[in-house]
Amino acid sequence: MTKLQYILKATQLNENSIKNTLSLLDEDATIPFISRYRKEQTGGLDEVKIGLIVKHKLAFEELEKRKQTILKAIEEQGQLTDVLRDKIEKTSDLAILEDIYLPYKKKRKTKASVARELGLEPLAKIIMAQQDNSVESSADRFVKGDVSSIDKALEGARFIIAEWINENEYVRKKIRRLYSRKASIKSTIIKSKKEEESAQKYQQYFDWEEPLYKTPSHRLLAILRAEKEGFVRVKIEADKEEALDMIDDTIIKNNASSSCSDQIFKAGEDAYKRLLQPAIANEILKEAKLKADEKAIEVFSNNLRQLLLASPLGEKRVLAIDPGFKSGCKVVCLDEKGDLKHNENIYPHPPQREVTPAIKKIKSLVNAYKIEAIAIGNGTASRETEAFIKKIAFTSDIQVFVVNEAGASVYSASKVAREEFPNYDVTVRGAVSIGRRLSDPLAELVKIDPKSIGVGQYQHDVDQTLLKNELDTVVMSCVNTIGVNVNTASAPLLSYVSGIGKTIAENIVAYRTKEGSIQSRAELKKVPRLGNKAFEQSAGFFRIRDGKNPLDNSAVHPERYQLVEQITKDLGITLSNLIANKDAISKINKQKYITDEVGLPTLEDIIKELEKPGVDPREKARVFEFAKDITKIEDLKAGMKLPGLVNNITNFGCFVDIGIKQSGLVHISKLANKFVSDPNEVVKLNQQVMVTVVEVDLQRKRIQLSMID
Known part of the structure; x- marks a missing residue:
């Protein structure tokens, strides 16, 4: 399977769009640049879809890297056949790939390896042939040395068979499917911790059980945090009898002798309890944790985007x-x-x-x-x-x-x-x-680690690499959506501009400090290390106010300046007279300027910028008034109606600042008079809302609010 085929299967996006996007990514183009200035090539893919392509591109590359490692390891053992190579190369699932590799993995000392050293593998093969009607008689031939009895011989053979069952990819596939569909998560309190004050916040998980696939991300992360802090034990379980039936159906032949099938059944029980169950349960929990991490990161990302794009007051003293x-x-x-x-x-x-x-x-x-x-x-x-x-x-x-x-x-x-x-x-x-x-919230907040801003849930419990990558993507997206004033922006803000990074950002600050100010986008090429590629990626996102060229304060990319000049020439007016002149702009014949490189999407973007160049898309900041007589939690009473500001959104609701130290929770069930599956459908960060106080818990400093009218 090629990279293109892999991504096509995973995303169901247009094949040409994926192909062209991959080509641009291979040229080190950034997501903001591709989505804004290469719409004709991508078919108008937005940042989310391009991000999806990037995600699956990296997954494919990791899969291919793992395949090469596995092929090399098996080849070094002298066991790599053409059939096995073909099987590995055609595998597109990492879990199945690891199943194929499992029998060839170097193992530490195991019960099966000890049994092999005792010479019991031939007995295991006799049993697995399932034709011997007197296994005990066969086992008697292996009673010698450290194998002191028939029972010891059979036990050793079963250890070897258990390992074979564990390494059987079909068995693992069936057990994995069982756990995916029917596994439950169970948490129980560690008795010695039950009375500790810090354990009480996890009280609902002292004796908890539910289907794992139904467990919402925030609850799974809470349970795992309780386990990490040593308050509960967590188990992932599925029906044992159903699992054993699956093993038997796969391993035991219809015409097997009862003598052999009894031994294989016992080996299957041992394989499940000692090898399969712990491994598959851990794998399924890891997969569920990854999904929960992704959901929590998505919540955090949505909140961060809203916070970064919050209303600025603008340039005021x-x-x-x-x-x-x-x-x-x-x-x-x-x-x-x-x-x-x-x-x-x-x-x-x-x-x-x-x-x-x-x-x-x-x-x-x-x-x-x-x-x-x-x-x-x-x-x-x-x-x-x-x-x-x-x-x-x-x-x-x-x-x-x-x-x-x-x-x-x-x-x-x-x-x-x-x-x-x-x-x-x-x-x-x-x-x-x-x-x-x-x-300017955006310009200031980019200087702070997003995890410290206080929006989201369980940000310290999720995969930190995933979190950092996603939050960096969000910050870059927001910075490039708004555009950056190259003469006033800090180095941290400049570093998020498409194609720039920390070193070039510091060089820009050093250059403008020395020269006084940057007068045009073209002048940016004089900044050390800001070469042609970096200029192509970044130029359209820089803003230069009162510069030599009015287009330098717009989102029109310098590569299209010549096109705009042709438009002004055809209309018979100057660029200054064209900008913000709706009558003149309405006379532009779009079809006349469409070429192989410039399509309708790019033309429409250019015209939109000519109408309102350099306009900040964010709303201006508005003054908000809290209730005057409410300054502490003790002032609250059930039934009070209060103004508030949404200051955090989670999967289970939103938190609202009502002007006191503690924010109140509006549970998802109390957000509206209708069913709400996602709080973002109803509220946004910094939104001004009216809430009703439902309950005040002074001891735990918790406030329950409602937005239901």
Whole structure:
């Protein structure tokens, strides 16, 4: 099976689309570049479908790599026949490939290998021939040396037969199918741990059993976390009798002697209990865990995408506050570009209660730095700080925002933050991060490990390589969807631009620092190591405001500038007069410009950009007001209706920030008046919602909410 055939079977996508996409990937083209600028070649495949091709491309390459390793190992043993080679080369399933290889695998010392050393393999073959009517008589011939009795001889032969049964690919296929369809997962409490306080969060899994295939991803990950933390034991089981019947049906012949079949049956029981059951159960659990990981990663990815594409305030002068009680509130002033202009502390809260000096200081800073908006972190003392700020009578209209500060402390202690602000401590860096998040969430959040942002579920329990790869893909997608201002973007943000990476991003920052600014996309070719390939992949995603060419601030790729120039010439107007001129744009005859390289999809993308060049597709940030009298969990009562912000989405519902330290859970069954299979059908991250308090558990600090009208 070729790579193309493998991916075609797995994805059911158009064959030419797959073939051309693979060709582009082999040329080191990125997913954002392919989906945006090579639509004619891919048949208009979006990032998700191209990502699917990439996933199966890597799977095929791993399969082929494993095949070569196995072929080499068997060949070195001198056992590789043409039939076996053909069988291995035609296999497209990794589990079946491992089944084929199992008999040839080098083994540590086993019960079967010991029996072979005692010379009992001929007896095992006699039994497996299933024609001997007196196995005991045959076994008597092998009683010598360390084989002290007929029973010992038969036992040794059964160990060898058990190994053969375990290595029989048809048996393994049947048992695997049984476990796939009918296995159950069972968890039981470790008695010595039952009374521990930390075990109580897993109480529902102290005695739990359900079909494995029905277990939702979040529940499986919770059970496995409970096992990892040492509170429960987990077993994967299927019906033993059904499994043994499958083994017998495969191994025992219809005309087998009863003497032989009895021994084979016993060997089958031993093979199942000691070899097959543990291996297949582990394999099925591993497969279920992988699916659960993928589902959890998908949830995390969806949340991260929504968070990164959250509404920006834009280039405004911001006063940001990292609130606190005893240590005071750290205040920073940022200009339109997010550069730090001033920082100091105020102490409006207990124990100092320096309210009047704090008011004077804030008013002074707002006037001195011409502040247009105030950002307050949503951590400790957030609501109190918000109330304090809103009591101040400013001379201009100042918008006040509460900003999610999850991960700000991680950023403030990071290498990136130390390099940005080498002369300031972590409190200043954290406050700067809060202010910048209001101006542009995407530009600031790319500096933080996505796992620290606090959206998703079980992100520390899933496969970390899978998680990192997927989250990096999401960040790259978001960055390239929006586009990046090459003259203001940080190195971490630039590194996610298609085709750039960490080294070239740092070179861009160094180049613009030296030269003052970059005036055109073409000038990017002067940046060290930014060669033709990197330029092709990245240029369309860079934005240069007020540059020499208006198209440099659009998503029109430089490779199509000549086409746009021809359009302007044909219309008899200048480029400046064409941009945003709907009347002139409506006169473009699309068919006239279609060629082998440029099709209708690319033309329509170009026209869309000419209509609104450089427009940020994100909505602008809006001020949100929490309920004024609710500041702590003790203020809540069942039946209260409150405004809130969705701050996390999981498979089982969503969490809503209602203005206190603890977020409340809206279970999936309480999201709407109809059945909901996926919370994303109803809510989005940062969505403003009205919720009803259903239950408040003060002891466990848990809040149950409802969105049902």
